[in-house]
Each structure stands twice: as C-alpha cells, then as structure tokens.
Amino acid sequence: MSLHEVPTVAPKCGDCPIRHRAVCARCEVDELALLDAIKYYRSFEAGQTVIWAGDRMDFVASVVTGVATLTQTLEDGRTQMVGLLLPSDFMGRPGRTNAPYNVTATTDLLMCCFRKKPFEELLSKTPHIAQRLLEMTLDELDAAREWMLLLGRKTAREKIASLLAIVGRRDASLNLRAPSGRLAFDLALTREAMADYLGLTLETVSRQMSALKRDGVIELEGKRHVIVPDYDLLLDEAGDDSDGGFLV
Amino acid sequence: MSLHEVPTVAPKCGDCPIRHRAVCARCEVDELALLDAIKYYRSFEAGQTVIWAGDRMDFVASVVTGVATLTQTLEDGRTQMVGLLLPSDFMGRPGRTNAPYNVTATTDLLMCCFRKKPFEELLSKTPHIAQRLLEMTLDELDAAREWMLLLGRKTAREKIASLLAIVGRRDASLNLRAPSGRLAFDLALTREAMADYLGLTLETVSRQMSALKRDGVIELEGKRHVIVPDYDLLLDEAGDDSDGGFLV
DNA sequence: CGTTACGTTGACAGAATTCAAAAGTAGTGG
DNA sequence: CCACTACTTTTGAATTCTGTCAACGTAACG
Incomplete structure (x- = not known):
C-alpha cells in the first residue's frame, strides 16, 4: 500500500453517488446492511497504483468517484490499456487470488472495498448482488469486444x-x-x-x-x-x- | 433459419459431453430437470450463419459440439473476430433482445438452446445457474482483454x-x-x-x-x-x- | 531561471497492406 | 479418369501507414 494513500471516513450507502448503478444497485435495505457491514473505503491520488498485476488481492471494490485504468504489459514494456474504471464500475473477481492487471488511478480515486472472503459468501447468499454483477460483467464484455474491433481493424x-x-x-x-x-x-x-x-x-x-x-x-x-x-x-x-x- | 439446418434428436443431459463445463455444470438433478424441460437442440453445417448482428434473438444456447465464431464488421467490410465459441461455451445474453454479433458455424455445430424468457426466469430462481454463468462470463472477459493486448501491441x-x-x-x-x-x-x-x-x-x-x-x-x-x-x-x-x- | 513533464513536428526506416499473379486443393459432372 | 470450376494459399512488387529517433516548443513549478 502506498505511503500517499489517503484514509477517508465512510459515507453512508443511502447517499452514495453510485448507489443506483453499482454492484449494490438491486439490493434491498436488509441486503444493503449486510454489504455495509463489510465495506471500507480507500482513496488514491492521481497517478498512484492501486494494484500490480500478479499481486495478491484480497478485496474487491467499486469505484465511487474518479477514474482508474486497467493495463497489461509485455516484457519489453509495450503496454495496452484493457479497461477503464469509471464511477460505479466494479474491480476484482470472486474466486481469484491474484490481480490479472495493473490498476492505476488516473484521477483522485475513491473506492468502496469489500474483503473478498465475506463478499464471496454474500454473493452466494444474495441473488440480487450476483444478478447485478452478472449484468455488469456482460456489459463489460460487450465493451471489450467493441474495443477489439477498434484495435484490430x-x-x-x-x-x-x-x-x-x-x-x-x-x-x-x-x-x-x-x-x-x-x-x-x-x-x-x-x-x-x-x-x-x-x-x-x-x-x-x-x-x-x-x-x-x-x-x-x-x-x-x-x-x-x-x-x-x-x-x-x-x-x-x-x-x-x-x-x-x-x-x- | 437456413434451409440446410439439420434437425436432431435430443441427447439426455446425463450423458451430455459438456455436462460438467457448461452453464448447467453446477446444477443438481432437480435443477437439471427444469433446464431439460425447456431445452431443444439445433444443429448447423460448417459455414452456416447461426444469427446475424442486429437480428432478434429469442434464445440462448450452449455449444455442445463444434466451433462457432463471433464477428463484428465495419461498413466497408473490414471484419474482426471478437469471440470463439467452443464446446461448453455460452451464447446469448439474458435481458437483451437483439444479437450484437454475427455468429457463424466454422465446423458442423450442435447447440443446446433455451428459449430466452423461460431461461431468464430460471436464472432468477436457480442460483447455481447464475453463479456458473457469472463465472463463465468473467473468464470470457479475461480472454477478451488478453486478446486486446494481442491486437493492440x-x-x-x-x-x-x-x-x-x-x-x-x-x-x-x-x-x-x-x-x-x-x-x-x-x-x-x-x-x-x-x-x-x-x-x-x-x-x-x-x-x-x-x-x-x-x-x-x-x-x-x-x-x-x-x-x-x-x-x-x-x-x-x-x-x-x-x-x-x-x-x- | 533551470527543471521537468507533456506535446508537436520532421525525417527516415520498417512493417503491414494492397494489388496482382500463380500454384495448390477439392469437388463436380461428363 | 479427367477436365473444369471454385476456392484457398503462396509469393512478389509497390505503396502506405505507423513506429522510431530526434529536435524543439510550451507550460507549470520550485
């Protein structure tokens, strides 16, 4: 974790700017309470690295404010951006321990994090979260494919x-x-x-x-x-x- | 639907070659019975188009045997493959009515299809299906991003x-x-x-x-x-x- | 005022595409 | 079996596009 990381007090889910679009969008009040219990916030300054490809990653997170990029690199340094995380976008993957990409904050960034283990348990017990996550992942897949057309042709x-x-x-x-x-x-x-x-x-x-x-x-x-x-x-x-x- | 499409008798789920890898992989016997009730098979010959981008699509499907490609094209004909469907891969998206890509059989192809409406209902009632679909979609997203690095760099x-x-x-x-x-x-x-x-x-x-x-x-x-x-x-x-x- | 990061521009080289031709392969029907 | 056609693949030559290397400009900042 970087020395420059800024600790932040937790806003309430009720007035969260991404409440209606993030992975929690479909949650009822009681479900929200469960998420609320395991969430914590982290913030990053523009330019900071959130996580390096290959690093152990024991949390998942939603972008609350700011922009982050996902990048992959070849050995010789050639790098390709493979995703852009905007507010409400989800980062991390249940059932995986290591980060597959570099994640970098391009602006000041606030993330709503969940420890992976409790989140995974919640995922299997709370269909509304799993449904929303599926929907978001399908959207990202479409975006990635559109991007492939751009890159290839x-x-x-x-x-x-x-x-x-x-x-x-x-x-x-x-x-x-x-x-x-x-x-x-x-x-x-x-x-x-x-x-x-x-x-x-x-x-x-x-x-x-x-x-x-x-x-x-x-x-x-x-x-x-x-x-x-x-x-x-x-x-x-x-x-x-x-x-x-x-x-x- | 093409004139050359080949009708096929339905194998049983029990001895289906993709039983342990497809969207139904996690299903218990009772859940499998629900899927079995709404499934039907379609087969295509090598070279046939399964569906055109933009066409109405009222089913989702798993590839049982054979290979199909997903392609996107620009107006002037430049085309980019954006996905490869191998046995057990899933095609189609709950909550969407029109196909976003051209799907073409590159070999003879057998697909296990589900009408979209009943499948969506099953999806919300059967967490094991939703979980598996999420997992598969996340894998595809990773694959797409790996592919982006290839295309871009x-x-x-x-x-x-x-x-x-x-x-x-x-x-x-x-x-x-x-x-x-x-x-x-x-x-x-x-x-x-x-x-x-x-x-x-x-x-x-x-x-x-x-x-x-x-x-x-x-x-x-x-x-x-x-x-x-x-x-x-x-x-x-x-x-x-x-x-x-x-x-x- | 120097330093640093970011952006622009030029000259050139190299990679990939385009256009064109020819060779290989497979299927069809006489 | 062979000729014929259609399709795929290979190869060549020329062109075009993008990358590389290098110089220079600009703005922000201590």
Whole structure:
C-alpha cells in the first residue's frame, strides 16, 4: 500500500453517488446492511497504483468517484490499456487470488472495498448482488469486444475519432443531452494514455489530433479541451455507423 | 433459419459431453430437470450463419459440439473476430433482445438452446445457474482483454505465434497433457479466419506462417496440420512469458 | 531561471497492406 | 479418369501507414 494513500471516513450507502448503478444497485435495505457491514473505503491520488498485476488481492471494490485504468504489459514494456474504471464500475473477481492487471488511478480515486472472503459468501447468499454483477460483467464484455474491433481493424485516424466520439457522448449523457451538432468537453487523458488505449504511439496520436484539427473535425483550446463542431462528422470519421456503445 | 439446418434428436443431459463445463455444470438433478424441460437442440453445417448482428434473438444456447465464431464488421467490410465459441461455451445474453454479433458455424455445430424468457426466469430462481454463468462470463472477459493486448501491441509474427500457442495448448489440454516439448495439432481455421482473428490480412498470415516454418519454429503437413518441435520456443515467439490464459 | 513533464513536428526506416499473379486443393459432372 | 470450376494459399512488387529517433516548443513549478 502506498505511503500517499489517503484514509477517508465512510459515507453512508443511502447517499452514495453510485448507489443506483453499482454492484449494490438491486439490493434491498436488509441486503444493503449486510454489504455495509463489510465495506471500507480507500482513496488514491492521481497517478498512484492501486494494484500490480500478479499481486495478491484480497478485496474487491467499486469505484465511487474518479477514474482508474486497467493495463497489461509485455516484457519489453509495450503496454495496452484493457479497461477503464469509471464511477460505479466494479474491480476484482470472486474466486481469484491474484490481480490479472495493473490498476492505476488516473484521477483522485475513491473506492468502496469489500474483503473478498465475506463478499464471496454474500454473493452466494444474495441473488440480487450476483444478478447485478452478472449484468455488469456482460456489459463489460460487450465493451471489450467493441474495443477489439477498434484495435484490430481501425486506422489511427478512426481510432482517435472513435475515442473522441465516445468521450464526447459520455460527457453529453452526463448533461442529459443526446450528442449532436456542436459539442465541447475536456479530455482527461494524456497523449500517452490515449496511445495506450488505442494501441498507437503517442507521436501518432499527436499527429492524428493535428490532422483532425487541420481538417476541421475538431478544434482545440489548449491541449485538453476539445470542441466538436459537428458530432455527425466525427462519427463519420470513426468509421462505424453504430457509434459503438462502450464506455457509456 | 437456413434451409440446410439439420434437425436432431435430443441427447439426455446425463450423458451430455459438456455436462460438467457448461452453464448447467453446477446444477443438481432437480435443477437439471427444469433446464431439460425447456431445452431443444439445433444443429448447423460448417459455414452456416447461426444469427446475424442486429437480428432478434429469442434464445440462448450452449455449444455442445463444434466451433462457432463471433464477428463484428465495419461498413466497408473490414471484419474482426471478437469471440470463439467452443464446446461448453455460452451464447446469448439474458435481458437483451437483439444479437450484437454475427455468429457463424466454422465446423458442423450442435447447440443446446433455451428459449430466452423461460431461461431468464430460471436464472432468477436457480442460483447455481447464475453463479456458473457469472463465472463463465468473467473468464470470457479475461480472454477478451488478453486478446486486446494481442491486437493492440503485438507484431504480426507474435500474433501468429500466440494463436498457435493457444490452439496447441487447448489441444494438449484435451489430451490431458501439459503443453511442452513436441506438439502436433490440426488448425481448424482458414488463413482468412486466422486473419480476422488476429487483425491482419490473410497475405500477412500466410507470409508469417512461412517465416515461422522457415525458422524452424513450426512444421507444416498439408496446410492445416501443425507440428511444433519446441513449445517453449513458440512461447518465446509469442512475446509474453505468461502464455496468456485465454481460449482455454 | 533551470527543471521537468507533456506535446508537436520532421525525417527516415520498417512493417503491414494492397494489388496482382500463380500454384495448390477439392469437388463436380461428363 | 479427367477436365473444369471454385476456392484457398503462396509469393512478389509497390505503396502506405505507423513506429522510431530526434529536435524543439510550451507550460507549470520550485
């Protein structure tokens, strides 16, 4: 555990921001009480590692606030992001003792943790938790497969456009709007993180961002604030009609 | 439904070859009886489409024998395989009405199907089914993420070596041996299917197969029978020490 | 003001795709 | 049995895209 880890007092489940979307979403009050009894909070600062691939992992957790990434690496250092944990997303796996991926906080992060053993017992006794977890896992699997299409078959330009379309859409959905026409949002990823996400080098990411800007598909204010004059045009550049549903 | 679809008589669950690995693996006799009451079999010939992406899908199913692929395509025809269904693998998703991927039989295929509605009801009443399904889905998610690393960061040569290592290992595990030293197996995929799997063109697949042969990493008898003189050498070529666990 | 992290750009090399042709394989029907 | 067709696979040559290496710019911060 890192020296910089910040201890935090526990909020109540009742006013938890992810109460209706996380693994506990379907729980009744009595079930919630059981979870409440075994939960504890941990927080991490931006940049900290939550866990290393291969390390023993005796807890599972939900992201309450912040963003974390899952990455895998080859021996020579090539790394690929394989998942993005947003608020309400679940991390860890019942029935496994070691972490399969590196988990890193990319922003300040608050996690609601459960010791694995008690959680597993609860899982077998509380169908509502197992059902919700199944649903969430199926969603993640769909997202991973959408991502595979991107990694395997899209050009660098299409990859960048896809990423921007996804982030833009998620941002719009937070503001309860359907993404269309003009759109603006902050991109909380470095060029390197984008590269790891898309299976590219950071130089290629930079080049394609410049190209999209030159072609009027996007505008940039500073490095991280993106303006999309025409969302449909961006979708065209992404190469798929369906605006692949991952990362919602 | 295709004209060529072959009707089949129903085997009993008791002597079903996937009884101990499929979604029904954890079921007690009484639970099995409930599943048995709603199951029916369908079979497909090699090359037939099981379902198209977007089509209404009112059943879920387990693969009993044979192999099927899940593929996604972009408008212009680029296609990426996003999943491989082997015996005991599960297809379909409770709580969804339309198929997200194309499913194609690559060999003759026998599936054990359940109408979705009754299956969903069973799922909420029978924790053993839900638990097993969760477990299988988590395994698939791990496999998908391993695959993402391959698609995003491996070279063509590493991709081919990885695929051969995986198929070889699965084949060895069927014979109850740990893969090591000399190994031989049939590769039930065309060059094009390999390409779709790995995010390459079929020409590149062919070239790299030739290169691995030239370098003594593999030997070929005919086009589809592969001999691996030294499994560890093949793993080296695959680029990851860990012999990524997917597709087991 | 130097240091550091992040981002952009250029030149070049290398990897993979594209286009094209030819060779191997399998199945069909005369 | 052979000719014919359709399909798969291999190989070559040229092109294109992306990665690599390197230089430079910019912003934040002590």
